[in-house]
Amino acid sequence: MSRQKEINILEIVLYLESEPVDVNRLVRITKLSKEAIEEALVEMKASYMSDEHGLELVEIGGGFSLSPKKEYWEVLKERYGRKNENRLSKAALETLSIIAYSQPITKAEIESIRGVNADSMMKVLQSRDLIKVVGKKDVPGKPVQYGTTKEFLTLFRLKSIADLPKLDELDSERFEEDE
Numbered sequence: 800m801s802r803q804k805e806i807n808i809l810e811i812v813l814y815l816e817s818e819p820v821d822v823n824r825l826v827r828i829t830k831l832s833k834e835a836i837e838e839a840l841v842e843m844k845a846s847y848m849s850d851e852h853g854l855e856l857v858e859i860g861g862g863f864s865l866s867p868k869k870e871y872w873e874v875l876k877e878r879y880g881r882k883n884e885n886r887l888s889k890a891a892l893e894t895l896s897i898i899a900y901s902q903p904i905t906k907a908e909i910e911s912i913r914g915v916n917a918d919s920m921m922k923v924l925q926s927r928d929l930i931k932v933v934g935k936k937d938v939p940g941k942p943v944q945y946g947t948t949k950e951f952l953t954l955f956r957l958k959s960i961a962d963l964p965k966l967d968e969l970d971s972e973r974f975e976e977d978e
Contacts, residue, residue: 805831805839806846810865819862819953860952860959887923894920895929899951899963903933903944921945929954 808829813820820828825836840863844856847865857866867875887895897912898904909917924930933946947960957963 800831802839802842805829805835806843809836809839809843813856813863813865816864819857819859819864821862825863857956858958859956860949866956887927891920891923895924895947895951898924898930898945899947899960900966902946902960903936904946905936905942905944907942909945 808831809825812825812828822833822836822840825831826833829836831839840856846852847855853868853871854865855868857864859866866872893913894909894917897909901908901912906917906921909921921930928948928950930945930951931948932943934944935941936944951957952959
């Protein structure tokens with residue numbers, strides 16, 4: 800099979816899938832070799848970088864997806880983006896950012912940083928599958944620790960948690976508990 804046909808098959812799969820697809824799943828779906836898929840993805844990414852395309856190939860949470868380029872998405876998100884009822888409040892975004900930058904973290908630690916009760920925000924974030932229980936802290940009482948999910952990475956178009964914007968020293972201090 801020619802390289803262009805391999806690229807076309809991957810492009811179709813990524814178009815038809817609603818969630819990012821990892822390389823191993825692409826192998827199962829297309830029956831192409833892992834090497835062929837990885838090479839085709841590199842070529843696709845380079846091709847989509849040109850001004851000839853309104854889409855880009857993005858890696859989100861370990862999978863690949865076709866997504867509108869940011870410059871075009873700004874024009875179209877009102878019609879095709881998440882509606883107002885799906886938006887997160889400032890309090891929910893604040894809680895989510897604390898979890899993202901400090902994970903794993905307990906509810907008590909979040910409340911210490913925010914200075915307010917976090918019960919309702921934690922419920923909202925869990926109901927939207929943006930955070931999950933990732934373990935228990937090894938201290939008396941064994942409080943539950945939270946971290947972000949793949950849905951969080953998808954929502955914010957991040958390849959991994961390491962792609963979060965870096966915090967400067969002043970911002971970093973905000974995420975530290977009051978001792």
